[in-house]
Amino acid sequence: MNYRVNPKNNDRLSLLGLGCMRFTKKGTVIDQENAERVMLSAIEQGINYFDCAYIYPGIEVSVGKFLAKGYRDKVHIATKLPHYFVKRPGDLDRYFNEQLRRLQTDRIDYYLMHMLGDMGSWERIRQYGIEEWAEAKKASGQIRNFGFSFHGSSESFKKLVDAYDWDFCMIQYNYIDETSQAGVSGLRYASEKGLPVIIMEPLRGGRLANIPSEAKALFDRFDTSRSRTYAQWALRWLFCQKEVTVVLSGMNTPGQVLENSSAASEDYQSGLSDEEKELYSKVRDIIRGKVKVPCTGCGYCMPCPRGVDIPVCFNCLNTRYSEGWYMGMKEYFMCTTLGVDSTAASKCIKCGKCEQHCPQEIEIRNMLELVTRKLETPAYKVAKRVSKIIGYYKHQ
Numbered sequence: 001m002n003y004r005v006n007p008k009n010n011d012r013l014s015l016l017g018l019g020c021m022r023f024t025k026k027g028t029v030i031d032q033e034n035a036e037r038v039m040l041s042a043i044e045q046g047i048n049y050f051d052c053a054y055i056y057p058g059i060e061v062s063v064g065k066f067l068a069k070g071y072r073d074k075v076h077i078a079t080k081l082p083h084y085f086v087k088r089p090g091d092l093d094r095y096f097n098e099q100l101r102r103l104q105t106d107r108i109d110y111y112l113m114h115m116l117g118d119m120g121s122w123e124r125i126r127q128y129g130i131e132e133w134a135e136a137k138k139a140s141g142q143i144r145n146f147g148f149s150f151h152g153s154s155e156s157f158k159k160l161v162d163a164y165d166w167d168f169c170m171i172q173y174n175y176i177d178e179t180s181q182a183g184v185s186g187l188r189y190a191s192e193k194g195l196p197v198i199i200m201e202p203l204r205g206g207r208l209a210n211i212p213s214e215a216k217a218l219f220d221r222f223d224t225s226r227s228r229t230y231a232q233w234a235l236r237w238l239f240c241q242k243e244v245t246v247v248l249s250g251m252n253t254p255g256q257v258l259e260n261s262s263a264a265s266e267d268y269q270s271g272l273s274d275e276e277k278e279l280y281s282k283v284r285d286i287i288r289g290k291v292k293v294p295c296t297g298c299g300y301c302m303p304c305p306r307g308v309d310i311p312v313c314f315n316c317l318n319t320r321y322s323e324g325w326y327m328g329m330k331e332y333f334m335c336t337t338l339g340v341d342s343t344a345a346s347k348c349i350k351c352g353k354c355e356q357h358c359p360q361e362i363e364i365r366n367m368l369e370l371v372t373r374k375l376e377t378p379a380y381k382v383a384k385r386v387s388k389i390i391g392y393y394k395h396q
């Protein structure tokens with residue numbers, strides 16, 4: 001296993017982390033026996049970063065039961081505050097103490113604001129005293145590192161990075177998302193500021209383990225011995241980037257732990273060769289060949305006076321066409337509704353300001369209409385209403 005050093009406190013973090021949200025279930029409850037096999041296998045392979053969240057049903061309890069069997073000091077526990085549920089200052093302690101109980105521990109090593117979407121959501125939680133609260137928790141040793149996880153645009157991400165003296169952050173990143181969400185520019189920005197960057201969705205919800213056959217053929221021709229799986233190719237792209245600290249993978253069998261750990265144990269000192277960079281670019285083009293909008297995510301059309309996140313809207317529309325309705329909708333929901341202000345396509349008033357700046361000459365207004373039709377479905381609207389009720393957000 002390779003390890004990367006957290007520049008803030010010298011923690012040695014395994015390059016591969018265990019994302020615990022995908023543990024298998026028996027009926028409606030976590031299959032604890034299998035979850036423990038996976039966690040044990042992870043520790044045996046040298047993985048020392050376990051990622052959980054308050055809202056993943058049963059996960060903190062499952063991890064807590066396992067760690068109580070003598071493994072607590074072998075891993076760094078990461079878990080996340082559901083800040084969107086917080087309605088008063090006392091809620092901060094209430095959720096945190098419940099998480100300590102569930103995890104059967106007296107401290108959280110890496111504690112995140114879950115899915116901060118924009119500055120508005122940070123300002124909202126600040127009014128409940130989150131900064132002073134986090135400082136006090138760190139001083140008492142109950143929180144060792146305080147950070148945030150993020151879905152949204154690169155610009156929002158950079159503003160959030162600058163908004164507080166964070167200890168670390170977590171972004172969605174993989175070879176398809178090189179220029180979407182926080183993207184490579186966000187990764188480098190955070191890293192230059194000295195933040196360890198934790199990566200989620202390295203396989204884009206498993207999609208990069210099962211890519212189109214033309215893309216598979218490119219990898220197979222490049223590596224005729226087929227010594228790597230397509231998932232390992234996706235991980236390799238991340239492991240080769242020195243700004244990446246930990247890559248989380250939602251493994252749910254010991255076999256997956258072994259496969260991914262073997263990829264995380266290769267030598268990545270020299271990074272990707274020029275031939276490999278070209279290979280990834282061709283594979284990306286094939287996967288993106290199914291796209292609906294040729295948006296490169298450059299952001300020249302931004303900001304929109306109505307707050308529409310144009311590149312994010314187009315990225316989600318492309319996801320809908322290349323990876324299916326569910327993936328597109330899920331991404332669109334996460335990226336456009338979790339901030340205080342919605343960034344959805346339906347807010348567009350067709351002023352046309354953005355189109356003058358688009359180097360791809362995309363008919364942005366028309367395409368946003370398509371986004372609204374295809375992605376702002378009844379299911380999206382229900383989910384948005386629910387998030388508004390539980391999160392007290394004021395979407396427009």
Ligand code: SF4
Binds near residue numbers: 308
């Ligand atoms: S046309 Fe729509 S998306 Fe473009 S700037 Fe105007 S309101 Fe924003």
Ligand code: SF4
Binds near residue numbers: 310311358
């Ligand atoms: S300017 Fe065009 S290509 Fe660039 S992000 Fe906006 S819509 Fe996409």
